[in-house]
Amino acid sequence: MPPATTRSELRNGGRRSRPQQVAEAIKDWVMERGLQPGDRLPSEADLIERFAMAKGTIREAVRILEAQGLVKSRTGPGGGVFVHQVSEDRAAALLGNYFYFRQLSIDDIYTVREALEPELAASLAGRLDAGQMAALEAVVARYAEPARTPEEERAQHLDSLRFHALLAEMSGNALLRFLIRFTANMLSDVTVSRQLYAPPNPELWKSGRDYQSRLLAALRSGDRDGARAVMAAHMRNAHRLMRAQEAAVTRRFLPEDGMI
Amino acid sequence: MPPATTRSELRNGGRRSRPQQVAEAIKDWVMERGLQPGDRLPSEADLIERFAMAKGTIREAVRILEAQGLVKSRTGPGGGVFVHQVSEDRAAALLGNYFYFRQLSIDDIYTVREALEPELAASLAGRLDAGQMAALEAVVARYAEPARTPEEERAQHLDSLRFHALLAEMSGNALLRFLIRFTANMLSDVTVSRQLYAPPNPELWKSGRDYQSRLLAALRSGDRDGARAVMAAHMRNAHRLMRAQEAAVTRRFLPEDGMI
DNA sequence: CCCAATTTGTTCGTATGTATC
DNA sequence: AGATACATACGAACAAATTGG
Numbered sequence A, B: 001m002p003p004a005t006t007r008s009e010l011r012n013g014g015r016r017s018r019p020q021q022v023a024e025a026i027k028d029w030v031m032e033r034g035l036q037p038g039d040r041l042p043s044e045a046d047l048i049e050r051f052a053m054a055k056g057t058i059r060e061a062v063r064i065l066e067a068q069g070l071v072k073s074r075t076g077p078g079g080g081v082f083v084h085q086v087s088e089d090r091a092a093a094l095l096g097n098y099f100y101f102r103q104l105s106i107d108d109i110y111t112v113r114e115a116l117e118p119e120l121a122a123s124l125a126g127r128l129d130a131g132q133m134a135a136l137e138a139v140v141a142r143y144a145e146p147a148r149t150p151e152e153e154r155a156q157h158l159d160s161l162r163f164h165a166l167l168a169e170m171s172g173n174a175l176l177r178f179l180i181r182f183t184a185n186m187l188s189d190v191t192v193s194r195q196l197y198a199p200p201n202p203e204l205w206k207s208g209r210d211y212q213s214r215l216l217a218a219l220r221s222g223d224r225d226g227a228r229a230v231m232a233a234h235m236r237n238a239h240r241l242m243r244a245q246e247a248a249v250t251r252r253f254l255p256e257d258g259m260i
Numbered sequence C: 001c002c003c004a005a006t007t008t009g010t011t012c013g014t015a016t017g018t019a020t021c
Numbered sequence D: 001a002g003a004t005a006c007a008t009a010c011g012a013a014c015a016a017a018t019t020g021g
Helices: A018-033 A044-051 A055-067 A088-098 A106-124 A130-141 A150-169 A174-193 A202-221 A224-243 B018-033 B044-051 B055-067 B088-098 B106-124 B130-141 B150-169 B174-193 B202-221 B224-252
Strands: A071-074 A080-083 B071-074 B080-083
Touching: A018 A044, A018 A055, A044 A055, A055 A071, A055 B055, A088 A174, A088 B088, A106 A150, A106 A174, A106 A202, A106 A224, A106 B106, A106 B174, A130 A150, A130 A202, A150 A174, A150 A202, A174 B106, A174 B174, A202 A224, B018 B044, B018 B055, B044 B055, B055 B071, B088 B174, B106 B150, B106 B174, B106 B202, B106 B224, B130 B150, B130 B202, B150 B174, B150 B202, B202 B224
Parallel strands: none
Antiparallel strands: A071 A080, B071 B080
16 A cells, blocks of 8 residues: 555556556555455545545445455445455356356366366365264265156256265365365356256166265275275266266356355 | 346345446346457446446446456447456456465465376377477476576476466366466465475486476377376476475474464 | 444546547 | 547545444
8 A cells, every 4th residue: 555645656567547556556555464354444535545546446446356355345334345355156256257258068177077076085085074974975865866857867966066065165175175166066057057967867876876875985984095086987977977968068157146 | 238227127136236236237238148259338328328327336337347357448439348258367366366365285286286287188198289399398498407596496497387387278178278277377376475496406307307208208199198197297296396395494484482 | 213423335527538530 | 630439537425324322
């Protein structure tokens, strides 16, 4: 943040608009001071004075940061603009926008899942407590019976994606966790909007269930390589089945999370 | 986009500010019409009229979309607000914000790289033309000589990250491409900010070079499994070396007075 | 329950900057 | 160079939300 009443010092490399410059300056200021989520930024009035700019300009700057999920503002006494930790939903939505004009195929997504999911499984082997194992088993129980209609089949498929999301949540690796949940969501967007799901198939259901139970067993017993291998086989199988339904990922902007 | 002069129809789930609602409405409008990059949105004046809102409100809405990389505005005649394809840099920056308060360790990043990079190598085996192979060889040539100073070592390390980024660029899988480049960039951010790089080590240099040349050979000959295996070994080796460096650095910075 | 203070949110009128013809 | 069309910025006033008395 520049000293009071100067609008110089706003490093303007390439014809950036004033709100953009101000947003950058605020971001730098937050970094330099090591501000944490919940910390309050100067009030709008303060910013107007310090940057010597009009209210609208300052507001646009704050909007930029807000759109990126970096700050949050509240009205009223004790209100103001606050540093905010970017939520996972927001980050996923923003990254999803990147792929809006870059059609991803089922193959593209599964190539990444096939690489990441086995590592996740391996990293969790022997590290889950009873509560976590129970939560996983509860999700698996949701498809204890083979689907009889396409709607049930679709619901089970989405449940199995939830299984992977839940597993990811148990990882201590924030990057791996985010990527696995992101890819699973991209995939579930495809199946929902394109109504892309397999017709009821008892044999498929049986093999899927088989993978899940073998995975849970390996996780419980701490069999790292076993968990990895089971998950890898599971992914290859799922990929093969989905490839049959090959379709382009729907073009759709992911909604931002409304409020935290 | 709502019909002219109505501000109803703005689906407001949970207390979103008007600019946010307008931004969402514009986004929906772009989706519904299937607008493409370069297509022009209604002028600011049009938007003011159609949404029946003040200039400032509309401008904040446009800023939100601009901050997300979805639109771009130009002044002057023929100017206006245009649909824009989110750039890779922008997407990477926005995703990077997500990890600002979620410190990633070297281990976290390498776990993902170890999973993804071998798949990239496998997918490219036998699919690169002469020009692409030449480009890769040119980058490798940049560290033809072992580094003699820590600065040279660091420069070579960054060059090798560029090698991976270049390789990623050749993938037809937009998701894999993005993720590999993103992880490589995160890694170089971490190593730079923590000044985390190995001291000159001819043996390390030799093994790194060995991996690269074996990888290029496998890529040229179309040896899919060979490329995957070489890259996997390369990643494991790099991970091991970086982990040692990280441990060394943190040890060096251990406080002498009991502070964290 | 109402009132007052505080802070962000919205509006309008006007002026300036910028690119095209 | 001048006219035109567009975004950009300013400033003052008013509205809404939240907190505390």
